[in-house]
Amino acid sequence: MTIRTMSTRLGAAIAASTLVLAVPAVALAAPGGTTTLATTTPTVAATATGTASNPRCTPAVFAAAQQDVEAALASRSATLTSLAADVRAAGALTAADRATITATLQSTTAGIQQLTAQVPTATTCPELRVDATSMVQTYRVFAVVAPQTHLAIVADKEAAVEALATGDEPGIQRLITTAQQSGKDVAAAQAAFADFRSQVAAAQAASNGVDATVLSQTASSYPGSSPVLVDARNSLQTADTDLHAAKGDLSTIVSALG
Amino acid sequence: MPIRSRKSVVAVVLFGSGLALAACGGSAAHVVGSGATRPTPVTASTTTTVPATPATSAPASVPGATTTTVAPVGTAALNQLNTDLGSVDDSLGQANNDLNNAKGDQ
Numbered sequence: 001m002t003i004r005t006m007s008t009r010l011g012a013a014i015a016a017s018t019l020v021l022a023v024p025a026v027a028l029a030a031p032g033g034t035t036t037l038a039t040t041t042p043t044v045a046a047t048a049t050g051t052a053s054n055p056r057c058t059p060a061v062f063a064a065a066q067q068d069v070e071a072a073l074a075s076r077s078a079t080l081t082s083l084a085a086d087v088r089a090a091g092a093l094t095a096a097d098r099a100t101i102t103a104t105l106q107s108t109t110a111g112i113q114q115l116t117a118q119v120p121t122a123t124t125c126p127e128l129r130v131d132a133t134s135m136v137q138t139y140r141v142f143a144v145v146a147p148q149t150h151l152a153i154v155a156d157k158e159a160a161v162e163a164l165a166t167g168d169e170p171g172i173q174r175l176i177t178t179a180q181q182s183g184k185d186v187a188a189a190q191a192a193f194a195d196f197r198s199q200v201a202a203a204q205a206a207s208n209g210v211d212a213t214v215l216s217q218t219a220s221s222y223p224g225s226s227p228v229l230v231d232a233r234n235s236l237q238t239a240d241t242d243l244h245a246a247k248g249d250l251s252t253i254v255s256a257l258g
Numbered sequence: 259m260p261i262r263s264r265k266s267v268v269a270v271v272l273f274g275s276g277l278a279l280a281a282c283g284g285s286a287a288h289v290v291g292s293g294a295t296r297p298t299p300v301t302a303s304t305t306t307t308v309p310a311t312p313a314t315s316a317p318a319s320v321p322g323a324t325t326t327t328v329a330p331v332g333t334a335a336l337n338q339l340n341t342d343l344g345s346v347d348d349s350l351g352q353a354n355n356d357l358n359n360a361k362g363d364q
Contacts, residue, residue: 072362086352136363143363147356154349161342168335175332222363233353240346247339254332 057125066122069132073116076141080109083149090153092160097152100215105149108139140219147229148214154236155211158203161243165200172196172253179257189256196249203242206235 057065084105087098115131122128139145172193180186214232217225 075362086349090349140363142356143360147353147360150349150353150356154346154353157342157346157349161339161346164342165339172332172335226360230357233350233357236350236353240343240350243339243343243346247336247343250332250336250339254336257332 057128059125062125062128065125066119066128069119069128069135070116072132073112073119073135076112076135076139077109077116079141079146080105080112083146084109086153087149090156092157093153094156094159094211097156097211097215101149101152104145104215108141108145111139112141137222138219140222140225143222144217144219144225144229147233148217148225151214151229151232151236152211154240155207155214155232158207158236158239158243159211162200162204162207162239165196165243165246166204169193169197169200172250175257176253184257186256189253192249192252192256196246196253199242199246199249203239203246206242207239210235 084102087093087101087105090098093101112135115135119128119131122131176186176189176193179189210232214229217228221228
């Protein structure tokens, strides 16, 4: 094989790859050369404002667009399966929160499964657009369901840790008192214990009610749900930081009394 | 039974009691429990419900054990807190990931 032949074949291969990649890209492109917010959003998905982006879905690219929507549905199904597993594994979830999340996951999964069966039967762009729009706007798997599930799990785990820590406080105080009565200098332990209580109380204040807030969000809450979920995350992060500080205090107490 | 054998039995019994107390000391619930009903723990390893006992009561039955049980008890509670917070951090990381990758719905 000559160098020229090899170059020709290489050029053809590159051209073919570009063509394959270009088909979905064309299908995803919004009219007028504007860029949609999410490159993973299927051909006929809605924009962040809830208005259909009216992308190009022509008979020439219909098959690629259809496959794109099917892939987007499969991705959502996988996410829902993973969320259900996370809920099953989350022993700290309250019964009420578990019931709420389970109901949401079940109804969302049923809807996505229905679309998964429906999309392959679509034969026109308008049909495909209706299904894709429903996939995004009706269920909001990524924007609402996933974050609200994980945030509720975090909130309930933190509540459980806070309750355990609060329940431990009398026992910790007894340990300090016992050590003091035996002649040990407990000043450092007592100071750490005071901060321990303060940190646990701060964590409780930060995380209290967050589970109810995040679980009250629905797909129809979007886009207003986004700042609510971000605020919830920030509160839970604050509580997490407080609890880590409390852990540091307990470590100090153990060292001081050991 | 010869006197020597009886002494051996007593020694074994006392040793066994010590082991039992040490095992109890491994539970954070036992060590610092206040007697109130404890909430559902975060991790599966803490789901066993153990009747709460004041920290000073166990050492009282084993002379000389008071000063040696404080650290293991505190360490157990600390380890439990460490494990639970690790679980919290994992879930918080998942939530952060969700919020950072929600554009597929936009």
